[in-house]
Amino acid sequence: GMFQLRSTNSSVTTGDVLSQIEFYNSDASGHGRTVQSRIQATAFDNFGKQSLRFQVSNNSNASTLVDAMEIESNGNIGINNTNPDERLDVDGNIHLSGVLKVGQFTASEAAALSPENGDFIYLTSTDATFTSIGFWGRENSVWVKL
Numbered sequence: 001g002m003f004q005l006r007s008t009n010s011s012v013t014t015g016d017v018l019s020q021i022e023f024y025n026s027d028a029s030g031h032g033r034t035v036q037s038r039i040q041a042t043a044f045d046n047f048g049k050q051s052l053r054f055q056v057s058n059n060s061n062a063s064t065l066v067d068a069m070e071i072e073s074n075g076n077i078g079i080n081n082t083n084p085d086e087r088l089d090v091d092g093n094i095h096l097s098g099v100l101k102v103g104q105f106t107a108s109e110a111a112a113l114s115p116e117n118g119d120f121i122y123l124t125s126t127d128a129t130f131t132s133i134g135f136w137g138r139e140n141s142v143w144v145k146l
Contacts, residue, residue: 005041016043018050038065049073053082102135110136110143117141 005019012018020040038055051072055065070078078084080091102120105113107127113119119138123130130136135146 007041012043012046014043014045017041018043035065044073115143120146 005021007016007018009016009018018041020038022035023037025034025036034057036057040053040055042051042053043049044051051070053067054069056068058064058066067082068080070082070084072078072084076084076087076089078089078091081089102122104122104124106125107123107130108125110121110123110130111127113121115138117138117140121136123133123136126132129143132145136143137146138144
């Protein structure tokens with residue numbers, strides 16, 4: 001079998017909600033009967049691309065939904081961010097209970113990057129800028145050996 005949601009909107013523009021699933025609380029106590037969370041398929045552009053937005057109730061007001069995560073049509077995922085610029089874009093702290101794997105770059109590959117302050121890389125070769133192999137960070141618009 002198949003479960004399908006269809007939009008009846010024949011003139012879709014960027015940002016339109018195409019379909020959604022709402023999770024409703026029927027308990028009359030506490031915050032009462034209201035939508036507690038929602039998954040929305042939203043038009044990412046006017047050419048058929050979509051994003052999925054996950055919304056959850058705000059702790060202080062269950063009737064107010066806040067954006068928790070978005071998966072865009074280009075594969076970027078935003079957590080607490082509805083406009084992710086990277087494959088994983090998190091607005092907030094990250095708790096990691098495993099291994100963080102950092103990509104490895106040669107000195108020439110690192111030189112071709114468009115770096116921003118706070119970037120962190122591991123170098124596998126050297127040149128005049130990157131004078132040793134290991135971890136480097138971007139600080140005050142220059143690369144610094146860590």
